[in-house]
Amino acid sequence: MNELKTITVLFRAYNSLEKAVRDDIAKYGLNTSEFGVLEALYHKEKLSVKGVIDKVLTPNSSMSYVIENLVNKGYIIKNQSEKDKRSFVLELTQMGRKMMDVIFPLHKQNIRDILNVLDKEEEIALQKALVKIGKSSLRK
Amino acid sequence: MNELKTITVLFRAYNSLEKAVRDDIAKYGLNTSEFGVLEALYHKEKLSVKGVIDKVLTPNSSMSYVIENLVNKGYIIKNQSEKDKRSFVLELTQMGRKMMDVIFPLHKQNIRDILNVLDKEEEIALQKALVKIGKSSLRK
DNA sequence: TGTAAATATTTCGAATTCGAAATATAATTA
DNA sequence: TAATTATATTTCGAATTCGAAATATTTACA
Numbered sequence A, B: 001m002n003e004l005k006t007i008t009v010l011f012r013a014y015n016s017l018e019k020a021v022r023d024d025i026a027k028y029g030l031n032t033s034e035f036g037v038l039e040a041l042y043h044k045e046k047l048s049v050k051g052v053i054d055k056v057l058t059p060n061s062s063m064s065y066v067i068e069n070l071v072n073k074g075y076i077i078k079n080q081s082e083k084d085k086r087s088f089v090l091e092l093t094q095m096g097r098k099m100m101d102v103i104f105p106l107h108k109q110n111i112r113d114i115l116n117v118l119d120k121e122e123e124i125a126l127q128k129a130l131v132k133i134g135k136s137s138l139r140k
Numbered sequence C: 001t002g003t004a005a006a007t008a009t010t011t012c013g014a015a016t017t018c019g020a021a022a023t024a025t026a027a028t029t030a
Numbered sequence D: 001t002a003a004t005t006a007t008a009t010t011t012c013g014a015a016t017t018c019g020a021a022a023t024a025t026t027t028a029c030a
Helices: A005-026 A032-044 A049-055 A060-073 A094-115 A120-138 B005-026 B032-044 B049-055 B060-073 B094-115 B120-138
Strands: A046-048 A076-080 A088-092 B046-048 B076-080 B088-092
Touching: A005 A032, A005 A094, A005 B005, A005 B094, A005 B120, A032 A046, A032 A049, A032 A060, A032 A076, A032 A088, A032 A094, A046 A049, A049 A060, A049 A088, A060 A076, A088 A094, A094 B005, A094 B120, A120 B005, A120 B094, A120 B120, B005 B032, B005 B094, B032 B046, B032 B049, B032 B060, B032 B076, B032 B088, B032 B094, B046 B049, B049 B060, B049 B088, B060 B076, B088 B094
Parallel strands: none
Antiparallel strands: A046 A088, A076 A088, B046 B088, B076 B088
C-alpha cells in the first residue's frame, strides 16, 4: 500500500477545508490570516503581537503586514505597552467586535456542517491522531 | 467542548507537516509546488499540464509559473502535444529523474518517520476520516 | 553598572499565490 | 460547414507570504 497515502489525504482535506473557510470569510473582505488574528482577539480581549503569533500559524514577518491591514480596516487597534516598550497590545475595535459577533457563529456553523460527516468517536479519534502528528513533525 | 478543536488541530498538523516537508525539499532548491509536479511525473512518465493539475493542489494559474521554473532549472521538458495542440506534455529530464531517484526515498522516509507515531489502525482510521472531510468540504 | 544575551517587532526584497480574463484549439451541434 | 460551447493553458495585476537581517528594548550576569 502507498506509504504516502496519509499525507496525501491530509493535504487534500486541509486544502478543501481551507478553501471552504477562505471562500466563506472572503465574503466579509477578510483573508484567513486576518480572520485568525480577529478570532484570537475575539476570545482574549487583549493580546500582544507575540500573544497573537503564538495562537495562529502566521509567522512574525507576515504578522506586521496582517496587523497593519486590520488596523487600516478599522477592526483592531494597536497600542504600545506601558510595561514593555518593545511590545504592542492589540484589541478589537467596537466595529471589529460587532463584525465578529456576526461572522463567528456563521463561520463555526459552516465548519460544523463539514465536520459533522464524522460521528463523535471518529472525530475524537481524528483529533488525537492529528495532535500526535503535529507533535511528531515538530521534533525534526 | 470546543467545537472548532478539530479544525484547529487539523490546521496545526498540516502546518507543521508541511513545514517539515518544505524544509526538507528546500535543501534541494525546490518548493512544495515544484516537488508536487516532479513527484507526479516521477510516477507517471508523461503527463499533460492538466494531468498534473489534477494530481496536485496547485491551481492552473500558478501552474504555468511553477512549470516554467522547473523547465528553467532543467528538471522537466515541455512539448506541445501532436494530438491536441492546446495541450502540452511534460516529462522529467534525465537530470530530473536522477534527482528524484535521490530525493524521493529520503522524502518518503522523512514523512514515514513522522507518521510512524501512529500505529497501523490509527493511521487507517485517520485516512478514512480525512477522506470523508475532504469530500464533505467540497460540496459546499 | 556596563555589557552581553534574550525578546518583541518591523523592514526588506524576492518569491509565490491567486482569481479573473484572455487566448488558442477542439468538440459539438444546428 | 458555421457557429457555439467546451477544454487546455497562459497572462495579468495585485495581494500575500516568507526568511533573514535590522531595530528597539529588556533581562541577565560579570
